[in-house]
Each structure stands twice: as C-alpha cells, then as structure tokens.
Amino acid sequence: MIEVFGLFNYWVFAALLMTGLYTVIAKTNLVKKMIGLAMFQSAVFLLYITMDKVEGGTAPILRNDVPGQIYSNPLPQVLILTAIVVGIATLALGLSIVVRIHEAYGTIEEDEAAKMDRE
C-alpha cells in the first residue's frame, strides 16, 4: 500500500502548486490571483506536513502511558503552524490593497487598471 501510494501526496502537492501558479499567471482578476496565491501557499504546507509523517507514529504530544511510542516529526509542524496565521495576515494585506485599487480605478482586473495607467 505504502509503496504504491507513497508518492501520491507529493503529486497532489505538485498539482496544487501548479493550479495556484496557473491562477496567479493566467487570471487577470486580482482577487482570483490572491486566492491562487493562497492555494500555492497551502500546497507548500501540504509538502511540509507530508514530510513529517512517520509510519506507525502519532502526533508529537508525548504520552507516558505507552512505552516505545513512535512520534511524527514536530519540526515541520512548527514551521507550518506559524505560516498559516502569517498567511491569513498577508492575505488580508493583499486584499486591502485590492480594495484600494478598486476604489482608485473602479476595476479589479489587472489589465484594465494597467491600461488606465498608460492613458
């Protein structure tokens, strides 16, 4: 089982990463771009959390009642835990800039705003 599906998580990571990248490149709508960026970010979260899993392990909260318990790796979890909250704060900052762009240009399409700049 593990042999066949051992890489599946990484492939899903790659697919999510590419979906996010495509959204950021191809879509002109700025809110959509922000959503794509968040998706790209969560793909990276998935990569890190996939790496922390140890076969037969449990979450790294020590328990004294089971001797010889294997624990999953806590380090990637620490990195991602903080990154999720940082992610929402930066998403909010990005959205607030989108709101200001909408107030100034009346549109949230990137190319329309750029065209107005040129005129």
Add this chain to the structure above:
Amino acid sequence: MSLVLDSASFVLFVIGGAFIFTGGLGVLRMPDLYTRMHPAGITDTTGTILVLAGCLLQADLGLVTVKLAAILVFLLLTAPTAAYALANAARLAGVVPLRAAPRREDAAR
C-alpha cells in the same frame, strides 16, 4: 460488557452512516435549494446524534465524554442556526422556491 457496548456502537454507527449517506444523496438529487436543505438537515441532526452517540459509548468516562457531549450540543445548536441564516440569505437574494416560481427560468440566481 464491552461486547455489548461494542455491538451497540456498531449498530449506532451503521444506522448513523446510513442516515448520513441518504442525506448526502438527497442533497445531490433534490430539485432546488429549499428542498435540498431538508436532507442536509437530516445529516446535521439525526446522523450527528447517532454517530456521536456511538463514539460516546466507546469513550472512557471523563474529559473525553464531556468533549463529545459538547460537540453534540454545539452542533445541534449551530446547524439549525446556519440553516436559518442560509434560507434567509437565499430568500433575501431572491431565490424563489420551485413551486412558487412561474417558470424555471425566472428563478433568479
């Protein structure tokens, strides 16, 4: 004793799972929003009660029981509230129930 508890929670899980599955099917198959809310409500109440009751029988008495009971109570409080808010929002936005709409095309988005 544990055999009785195990088989009781197994039965609860099976019935609860059946309710949840039927509700999911209903949400997919029902013709419009307001009818779909009904099967969704089944999964949110009956299915939840049965599955969490099955969990409760398995858990050791103590903090775990309290937490499971709290989950049950909060779900039973919030799910109908969410349904109310959803129906209100849809009505306010002009989603017309199927029978009330003169023609299907008129049902606004």
Add this chain to the structure above:
Amino acid sequence: MYYVASIAILVTMALALARALLGPTGYDRVLAVNMFGTKTVLLLSVIALLYGRADFLDLALAYALINFIGVLAVLKFVQQHALRHFKTNKEA
C-alpha cells in the same frame, strides 16, 4: 467499526462536494460548505477515537463552535448587497 462510519462520512463529503461544484445558485454551495463542515466534525471525532488519541477532540470541538459563522457572514453579505441595491433604486 469506526471504518463504517468514516466511509459513510467520506462518501457523503464527496456528494456534498459534487453539489458545491454543480451549484446552480451560490446558496447551494453555501449549503454544501456547511454540510461539509459538519461532516468534517464527525470525521475528526471518529478518527480521533480510531487513533486512540481522544485528546485531539479539541479540533472537532473548534469546528463545531465556529463553522456556522461563515453562513452568518454570507447572510450579512447578502443583506448589505440587498440594502445597497435598494438605496440605488430609490435614488434612481
């Protein structure tokens, strides 16, 4: 034993996701999101017991407490929209 419940929940999640993708109105999707949320609560509780780490029920509890706030936000969003529409209609 836990597998019966988990599989039923997972299949229902897939059905709810299908409804969320099919629409047709935005509110069908809200309904699907809300239903997906309660199914996640159940799945997390069942898996916490399956793993034998019942202290992880905190997660299911968190979802049970705050999952419906999204729907309230939708109601507020629609209300603002309707109000603005009403205002502009009156001015016109």
Add this chain to the structure above:
Amino acid sequence: MTTVFGIFLLTLLLVTAIGIVRAKDLFVAVMLSGIYSLQIAAVFFILDAADVALTEAAVGAGVAAVLMLGALALVTREERPATGPRRLALAVVALTALLVVYATFDQPRLGDPGAPVHQHVAPWYLAETARLIDVPNVVTAILASFRGYDTLGELFVIFTAGIGVMFVLAVPRDARNGEEPSIDSAGLRHHLIPRVVGRLLVPFIVLFGLYVQFHGDYGPGGGFQAGALIATGLILHALIEGERAALRVVHRNVLLGLIAGGALLYTGVGIAGMLLGGRFLDYSVLRADPVAGQHLGILLVELGVGMTVTGVLLTIFHAFAARASVR
C-alpha cells in the same frame, strides 16, 4: 486504512482546487475555498499534525471566510472572462509541473522512518523535551522555546501585516463619526435565531480559545490557535450586534494595545532573560529552577502571541467593515 482516507481526501482537494480556479463568480470561489480549508485540515489531522490542523480550523472556518466576504463586499463580484496569456501560462505551468513531478521521485516515501528529515535535529527535540522543558507537547516546546527566535520573527510579520492593513484601509476620523449609523453597521440584530444562538455561543468560543491558549502545553493548541479562536468569537459578536456595538465593547485602542502589547511581551521576556544573565529568549534563568523558568517563559511568550494574533485579526476585520460603511 487511514492512508486510503488521506488519498481520498487529497483527490477531493484537487477537484476542489480546479473548481476554485474555474469559478467565474468570486463568491463561489470563496465558498469553495471554505471546503478546501476543511479538506486540508482533515488531511493534516490524518498526517499526525494535530496542532497544524487546529490552526487551519481556527483560521479557515471563521476568519478567512469573513475576511474574503468583507473584501468582496467592497469590490465587484463577477470575474470578467479571462483574456490573459493563457497559452503561455499553460506552457510555463506544464514545464514547471514536469520538473516538480520529476523531483518528487527523489523524495522518500510517505512515512519512511529513514527519511533525511527524521535524522537531523528532530529526534533530539523529541528525546530532550521531557528533560529540558517538561511539557508533553513537543510542538509547543519547539515553537516557544527551542526556536523561539523564529516565532518572534513570525509574530512581527503578523504585527507588520496588521499595521499595513490599518494604513491601507484607514478611514478619516470625521468620515467615521460624521455619518449617522446606517443599517449597514447594525449587523444581524433583527434576526432573532442567530442573535440568541450567537449570544449564547460567543462566551463559549472565547472560553474555548482561552482553554486552547493555556492548555497548549499539554494538548494541541497555543497562542496562534487561541488568538484566531478568540478573534473569531469576537467577530461573531460583531456580526450579530453590528461593528459599532462591538467596538464599544472592545475599543479600537484596546485592539492597538493588544497588538503592541503582545509583541512587547514576547520581546520583553527575551530581554528579561538577558538581564538575568542568560541569552536572548533563554527562559531557564527566569526562575531558580531552569525547568520552571522554561514553563514561565513559554506561558508568557504564548500569551504574547495570542494577544497579537487576536488584535491583528480583529483590527483587520474592523478595517474592512469600516471601509464598507463610508462608501
């Protein structure tokens, strides 16, 4: 068996992601993002990352949806049909995808105990936490003590993002006070059922947030999750009673105090360690017994994190809401 559950959920996750990208209506995209967050939290939980799943739950279920809808209320909801460089984008994405997938074949298989990640410092953390810090939750121990410097940096990123949103969306004082209270800011007062249930639940959410804050050493939890949960509870209050009433309960200055106070508390604990003869963020010197010092340091530092996160998330919410009422 749970591996199969994970694979099933990941497949659903992919379908959802494609649905988000294809959605023309941004409201629909936001709703699908909600499902996406639920799925990824379940996947994190199955992959043994309970703390991360709790963070995703606390942030994704309430704050993220409210924030995105708050932003959508200020911009147009429909996405114009794309005219972007689609061919070029697809080509770039396909090329990058090939590279990334090629690279995954060098990755260790899921759950392989011999993977390089598990050989470096992680075993040391797992082995030494009980002796040096004596809290069961190793994630909290690393977050607050072993790698407290990193967390301080992350906290200042959140701090800066909060300040940034405040500057970008600032509303002039006269515009805020001059206008008569519109129904926009009256919230959902006239909806009886949400009002009753919401009022009942707000204290429970805040209480649960406090439990997560102070129980974080023993179970999944800590300042980040607690901050998000408490902020969600107060946002629920604001949704029901309207922003004005909410700001009367928790004043803007209180929020500013929370943001700055949390960051100051964290830094202050670090400097206190220096003054007592240790290094920056070395908690062992705070008390006579090094382990007790660690406990005190972690408690204070997590409290600082919780304060700043609560303050920043609430400030962001109010910034978006205030912008809507002046338009």
